[in-house]
């Protein structure tokens with residue numbers, strides 16, 4: 001007997017198994033791989049936002065510096081080309097988390113985060129990069145009664161730290177965006193916005209090339225070892241001898257063993273719909289087109305695209321035993337189906353809408369939801385990994401920290417505790433997998449009941465968390 005077809009199966013039937021953002025005929029042509037042994041002053045490994053900003057900032061600071069960037073696939077292949085495009089000032093994974101971890105340094109962290117977004121926006125304007133940036137804030141929606149007090153608390157905290165917010169009751173929330181699941185909301189009018197991540201990556205690639213950065217795509221780094229006056233970086237096309245290296249490889253298998261303990265690769269799943277008709281758009285309201293997230297631990301994030309599709313992501317964040325990552329894990333039927341079902345519950349009036357794209361991307365989670373920074377190979381290699389799902393803007397900050405560390409500079413960034421101290425390591429396997437599963441189950445329980453159980457409170461006590 002064949003299984004009955006669910007409406008969600010129809011909605012997903014024609015979805016292309018690749019990220020929406022980079023699935024375009026006007027993608028830039030790829031750069032050649034490394035083809036022979038070579039040398040450079042600075043080698044950036046990883047062509048995501050961290051790597052691109054590191055290369056651009058390095059030549060800005062010293063135009064004579066010979067900078068190379070190598071990327072295993074294409075620029076924007078990783079999280080940078082497959083995210084939600086939420087563009088946030090926060091360097092601390094939200095103000096509440098910053099208050100918990102670095103109360104004394106929070107004013108400085110907030111200032112640095114705001115400056116970072118302002119400088120990115122100015123840079124894009126100066127360079128003519130149209131990444132569809134809209135500083136439209138976002139709304140956090142409550143879908144369970146126990147979410148409502150959290151909105152009031154978040155509102156008070158944000159106002160105290162200089163943000164503009166508005167608490168919405170059920171009627172006001174549903175009047176703004178029409179979903180029967182909404183019980184209330186918190187409209188953040190400042191602090192964040194939206195952009196098109198592929199346009200950002202491709203624009204930065206163009207600028208980097210124009211400024212003399214030698215970019216090589218389809219060039220996977222196989223290993224690194226210290227030489228006398230350089231780091232020898234092994235690629236299939238030949239070794240690169242680099243005086244210094246920025247490691248910007250996010251949650252991909254790390255080229256430094258120590259990072260395995262600090263970063264958990266989590267697959268986060270995303271769908272994008274076909275463009276909405278004018279009637280379909282009118283049926284959901286959403287006049288400001290701001291990003292939306294729901295309040296729980298296991299949350300959705302969603303937004304409209306420039307051509308009025310809906311990107312709907314999150315919720316099912318999956319960790320595979322042994323930090324396993326490979327392309328086959330970017331498609332997971334049960335996760336994509338779950339997302340489609342939850343979309344239907346949120347917007348029943350869009351019944352029949354089809355998804356055109358489905359994918360997953362790697363979130364680089366640390367136990368404190370903010371990156372781990374550091375150096376290796378006698379100070380010649382610097383790394384910034386672990387943005388835990390909030391790196392679209394923070395990656396530029398991370399890139400600048402790497403350059404500060406390589407230069408041995410004492411800056412307002414390197415003096416931060418967030419930069420000087422590392423997050424608590426995750427346990428190694430075979431313990432890691434059951435701990436992650438137990439934590440996910442406890443978080444799901446809290447989402448259902450509104451009660452933070454003893455297990456999560458113990459982790460809180462040790463400053464350990466699981467987030468995407």
Ligand SMILES: Cc1cc2nc3c(=O)[nH]c(=O)nc-3n(C[C@H](O)[C@H](O)[C@H](O)COP(=O)(O)OP(=O)(O)OC[C@H]3O[C@@H](n4cnc5c(N)ncnc54)[C@H](O)[C@@H]3O)c2cc1C
Pocket residue numbers: 045046047048049050051070071072073074075076077078079080081082083084085086087088219220221222248249250251252253255268269270301313360361362363384385387388389390391392393394395
């Ligand atoms: C599904 C999803 C949704 C997200 N949504 C948001 C959001 O809305 N807002 C937000 O702020 N953040 C979001 N994030 C997080 C954000 O995308 C990342 O924090 C940010 O893009 C990290 O940039 P990166 O350059 O450090 O890493 P990446 O973009 O992952 O780049 C790393 C690159 O290194 C390359 N690489 C790896 N190993 C090697 C090697 N050995 N040799 C050569 N190259 C190598 C990879 O191919 C990859 O291109 C999301 C992430 C995901 C996965």
